[in-house]
Amino acid sequence: HPAADGTGAVVIAHRLKVTLDRPLTIRLHASADERYELFLDGQRIGRGPERGDRQNWFFETSDLDLAAGPHTFVAKTWWLGKFGPAPFAQISVRPAFVLAVEGEHGGLFNTGVAEWDVKLLGGYKIVPPGVTWGAGSKVHLVGKAFVWGYELGQGDGWVAAHGIDWAHDSI
Numbered sequence: 647h648p649a650a651d652g653t654g655a656v657v658i659a660h661r662l663k664v665t666l667d668r669p670l671t672i673r674l675h676a677s678a679d680e681r682y683e684l685f686l687d688g689q690r691i692g693r694g695p696e697r698g699d700r701q702n703w704f705f706e707t708s709d710l711d712l713a714a715g716p717h718t719f720v721a722k723t724w725w726l727g728k729f730g731p732a733p734f735a736q737i738s739v740r741p742a743f744v745l746a747v748e749g750e751h752g753g754l755f756n757t758g759v760a761e762w763d764v765k766l767l768g769g770y771k772i773v774p775p776g777v778t779w780g781a782g783s784k785v786h787l788v789g790k791a792f793v794w795g796y797e798l799g800q801g802d803g804w805v806a807a808h809g810i811d812w813a814h815d816s817i
Contacts, residue, residue: 647741647764647765647766647805647807648805648808649766650725650740650741650766651740651741652725652727652740652741655724655725655726655727655772655783656724656725656741656766657722657723657724657725657766657767657770658722658723658724658725658741658743658764658765658766658767659720659721659722659723659764659765659767659793659796659797659799660720660721660722660723660743660757660762660763660764660807661718661719661720661762661763661764661765661799661804662718662719662720662745662755662760662761662762662763663716663717663718663799664716664717664718664719664754664755664760665715665716665717666712666713666714666715666717667714668714669711669712669713669714670711670712670751671709671710671711671712672709672710672712672747672748672749672751672755673707673708673709673710673747673748673749674707674708674710674745674746674747674748674755675705675706675707675745675746675747675748676692676694676695676705676706676708676721676743676744676745676746677694677695677703677704677705677706677743677744678694678695678721678723678742678743678744679723679725679738679739679740679741679742679743680723680724680725680726680727680736680738680741681693681694681695681723681724681736682694682695682721682722682723682724682743683721683722684706684708684719684720684721684745685718685719685720685721685722685797685798686710686717686718686719687717687718687798688718688720688797688798690797691708691710692706692708693706694706697736697737698737699737700737700739705744718798718799719745719755720796720797720798720799721743721745722767722796722797723741723742723743724770725738725740725741726738726772726782726783727740727741736782740810742810743757744757744758745757757807757809758809761806762806762807763804763805763806763807764804764805764806764807765793765796765801765803765804765805766803767792767793767796768788768791768792768793769787769788769789769790769791769792769793770785770786770787770788770792771785771786771787771788772784772785773785773786
């Protein structure tokens with residue numbers, strides 16, 4: 647999201663709408679800085695990543711059988727960074743999400759290639775950690791400001807996602 651520049655805590659929804667003309671089986675890999683939940687057609691199918699460090703960043707892998715027709719992928723990501731603060735065990739660089747599908751169908755799904763949209767999600771209030779300082783900040787949900795239906799890709803305010811950098815391995 648254009649406003650996710652690493653200067654403050656942020657919760658973002660990332661959305662991809664795709665229509666398949668035939669059933670498709672895919673293997674996808676997803677990760678985020680700091681954390682994500684991934685939804686397919688409103689149902690949570692994954693979350694992560696496992697904790698690592700800048701040289702050992704983890705991805706979660708899902709094998710999916712997709713029927714012909716329309717589908718909506720939504721990833722909710724959150725980034726607390728040094729402004730949260732995040733738990734001591736959480737390593738972070740800047741707000742980001744990456745999804746990559748193995749094989750010939752990557753162009754339909756991959757971040758940086760396919761037409762992903764993003765929107766800021768309101769309704770999250772970051773609360774200082776207090777006596778649980780090493781566990782990171784707490785989050786309070788504010789119902790009247792919460793963006794209901796985001797996991798289905800609903801609502802207004804979606805804008806085109808922009809890339810930060812190309813994801814790559816360290817080899």
